[in-house]
Amino acid sequence: xxxxxxxxxxxxxxxxxxxxxxxxxxxxxxxxxxxxxxxxxxxxxxxxxxxxxxxxxxxxxxxxxxxxxxxxxxxxxxxxxxxxxxxxxxxxxxxxxxxxxxxxxxxxxxxxxxxxxxxxxxxxxxxxxxxxxxxxxxxxxxxxxxxxxxxxxxxxxxxxxxxxxxxxxxxxxxxxxxxxxxxxxxxxxxxxxxxxxxxxxxxxxxxxxxxxxxxxxxxxxxxxxxxxxxxxxxxxxxxxxxxxxxxxxxxxxxxxxxxxxxxxxxxxxxxxxxxxxxxxxxxxxxxxxxxxxxxxxxxxxxxxxxxxxxxxxxxxxxxxxxxxxxxxxxxxxxxxxxxxxxxxxxxxxxxxxxxxxxxxxxxxxxxxxxxxxxxxxxxxxxxxxxxxxxxxxxxxxxxxxxxxxxxxxxxxxxxxxxxx
Amino acid sequence: xxxxxxxxxxxxxxxxxxxxxxxxxxxxxxxxxxxxxxxxxxxxxxxxxxxxxxxxxxxxxxxxxxxxxxxxxxxxxxxxxxxxxxxxxxxxxxxxxxxxxxxxxxxxxxxxxxxxxxxxxxxxxxxxxxxxxxxxxxxxxxxxxxxxxxxxxxxxxxxxxxxxxxx
Ligand code: SF4
Numbered sequence: 275x276x277x278x279x280x281x282x283x284x285x286x287x288x289x290x291x292x293x294x295x296x297x298x299x300x301x302x303x304x305x306x307x308x309x310x311x312x313x314x315x316x317x318x319x320x321x322x323x324x325x326x327x328x329x330x331x332x333x334x335x336x337x338x339x340x341x342x343x344x345x346x347x348x349x350x351x352x353x354x355x356x357x358x359x360x361x362x363x364x365x366x367x368x369x370x371x372x373x374x375x376x377x378x379x380x381x382x383x384x385x386x387x388x389x390x391x392x393x394x395x396x397x398x399x400x401x402x403x404x405x406x407x408x409x410x411x412x413x414x415x416x417x418x419x420x421x422x423x424x425x426x427x428x429x430x431x432x433x434x435x436x437x438x439x440x441x442x443x444x445x446x447x448x449x450x451x452x453x454x455x456x457x458x459x460x461x462x463x464x465x466x467x468x469x470x471x472x473x474x475x476x477x478x479x480x481x482x483x484x485x486x487x488x489x490x491x492x493x494x495x496x497x498x499x500x501x502x503x504x505x506x507x508x509x510x511x512x513x514x515x516x517x518x519x520x521x522x523x524x525x526x527x528x529x530x531x532x533x534x535x536x537x538x539x540x541x542x543x544x545x546x547x548x549x550x551x552x553x554x555x556x557x558x559x560x561x562x563x564x565x566x567x568x569x570x571x572x573x574x575x576x577x578x579x580x581x582x583x584x585x586x587x588x589x590x591x592x593x594x595x596x597x598x599x600x601x602x603x604x605x606x607x608x609x610x611x612x613x614x615x616x617x618x619x620x621x622x623x624x625x626x627x628x629x630x631x632x633x634x635x636x637x638x639x640x641x642x643x644x645x646x647x648x649x650x651x652x653x654x655x656x657x658x659x660x661x662x663x664x665x666x667x668x669x670x671x672x673x674x675x676x677x678x679x680x681x682x683x684x685x686x687x688x689x690x691x692x693x694x
Numbered sequence: 695x696x697x698x699x700x701x702x703x704x705x706x707x708x709x710x711x712x713x714x715x716x717x718x719x720x721x722x723x724x725x726x727x728x729x730x731x732x733x734x735x736x737x738x739x740x741x742x743x744x745x746x747x748x749x750x751x752x753x754x755x756x757x758x759x760x761x762x763x764x765x766x767x768x769x770x771x772x773x774x775x776x777x778x779x780x781x782x783x784x785x786x787x788x789x790x791x792x793x794x795x796x797x798x799x800x801x802x803x804x805x806x807x808x809x810x811x812x813x814x815x816x817x818x819x820x821x822x823x824x825x826x827x828x829x830x831x832x833x834x835x836x837x838x839x840x841x842x843x844x845x846x847x848x849x850x851x852x853x854x855x856x857x858x859x860x861x
Contacts, residue, residue, distance in 0.1 A: 298836035323853045414784070416762065416791045416848050423852045428790065428838055430783075467783045498783075 276526025278434040280469040283409040295433040306421040307395035310338045314355040319419035329425030335367040337377040345641035375606025375632040378402040378574035385515025389504035401492045405485035407504030433532040434469040439476035441540035449484030450674035453491045454545040458555030466496035476539040483580035494552040547672040561687045568651040569682035572603030573637045576654035585679035586618040589625040595685030603630040695816035697774040699746040703808040706752035713764040724770035731771040745772035756785025765789040793847035799832035
């Protein structure tokens with residue numbers, strides 16, 4: 275019996291020839307990640323056992339991104355715990371102010387994740403790295419602490435669902451629309467505990483940035499991981515960034531799937547998820563009249579250079595609607611720099627957007643754009659739960675960067691073609 | 695590892711709020727949590743449960759939040775292991791990590807009644823109902839999971855592994 279890409283990666287890291295869904299394994303980790311919010315909890319656990327050294331100082335990654343630059347005293351204290359730990363254990367990859375970025379934009383960009391890796395992170399969107407053909411999943415504090423100490427984690431091998439996206443992508447349909455459409459179709463628990471394998475000609479066509487957007491939201495369907503087999507695009511992306519050896523895995527022809535779900539992408543149009551669940555999707559043409567107070571473009575879902583290019587193209591020479599506050603928060607310093615070089619930042623500022631330093635910021639209602647009671651934001655982020663961006667009676671709508679940019683200009687949710 | 699104990703039965707979809715209601719989560723002291731173990735599923739449970747007793751439940755045990763308090767309070771209440779038709783994903787992970795043995799075995803759940811005394815062998819997965827004489831086989835826990843549980847949880851296990859490495 276053949277194996278899926280996820281099964282193959284897990285088997286290789288458990289030192290086994292084969293694994294089966296449901297089987298419990300102990301796997302070696304290639305990378306262990308935590309941020310300024312989750313690391314302190316694990317660090318406390320590690321202090322209890324008097325940790326003397328981490329399993330590999332090059333393979334523990336600590337990113338200060340959620341409340342950084344520190345938004346208040348409490349966040350400053352939390353960040354300091356992480357900073358002190360990083361210094362004490364001489365952590366190679368500790369990314370602090372000036373160097374940091376949103377973790378899931380930063381790690382691939384720095385070449386820290388390669389195809390075939392097993393990565394755990396104390397952050398649910400760790401699944402983003404599946405776009406590079408790696409097995410990556412979010413875990414809790416105890417798992418992460420053990421990972422930092424031993425470089426191992428245990429897993430129950432998940433069953434896989436295969437998603438096939440075929441046909442040619444319409445010009446205004448992005449990776450974000452594919453994944454929102456999928457979540458709308460299967461629901462927020464549609465892939466509970468399972469691996470989501472994204473395949474098909476439309477995925478081949480997507481850029482690495484678009485693929486990361488898709489894998490990023492696997493967790494929004496309850497998935498344990500999302501994964502896209504590495505191809506020439508992946509290899510080019512990775513080799514530009516690292517010399518680390520890696521291994522490319524593909525699913526076997528006769529691999530076993532729990533389900534195979536097919537989509538004809540030619541029939542799709544941009545999608546918006548209405549409050550308060552990512553599964554409440556509608557084609558943007560059926561959104562109706564939804565006026566906006568704020569538009570947020572960025573996050574680990576859509577804060578990459580391609581997203582900024584898409585948004586800038588629409589905003590060029592236009593102005594954000596006078597009732598709307600539009601906040602752009604790019605994923606990393608390198609993305610900011612590239613956007614400057616390409617003149618995108620100038621376009622945004624001329625269009626009356628606020629451009630932020632990289633941070634998670636408003637995505638989790640942290641800082642830099644919190645909503646008041648009754649306010650409504652359209653965002654390229656990944657979650658629109660009650661109160662996610664501020665007041666419990668505020669609303670978040672999710673979409674791709676083109677719909678966000680066009681809607682910022684129009685002052686209400688519109689199809690990108692309406693502002694051309 | 696072998697456990698022998700008296701059975702308390704529960705239905706399906708016992709969620710983490712039934713196991714340990716959020717209103718008691720202003721503490722993480724295991725003994726305090728144990729005083730309210732399973733309270734919203736059976737208010738008398740904390741009084742009647744005895745050391746070594748075994749919980750047998752239907753499907754999707756432990757669904758809901760990711761709170762590690764749920765398996766912690768079950769273990770602190772003296773329950774030796776939990777058998778269910780299936781477990782929710784995060785509960786399953788947390789149970790292993792804090793050292794609470796769990797077994798999936800739908801036949802055993804259907805065959806075992808409340809009050810039966812059963813014996814569970816963690817290595818083989820064999821469940822022997824001493825009251826009725828019936829035998830069932832659960833999928834045995836993987837050796838590495840057993841090691842974590844034997845050590846009393848993931849962090850204790852980490853400690854053991856680290857000191858072994860040093861020795
Ligand atoms: S950008 Fe949002 S979803 Fe992504 S890591 Fe930060 S808080 Fe989480």
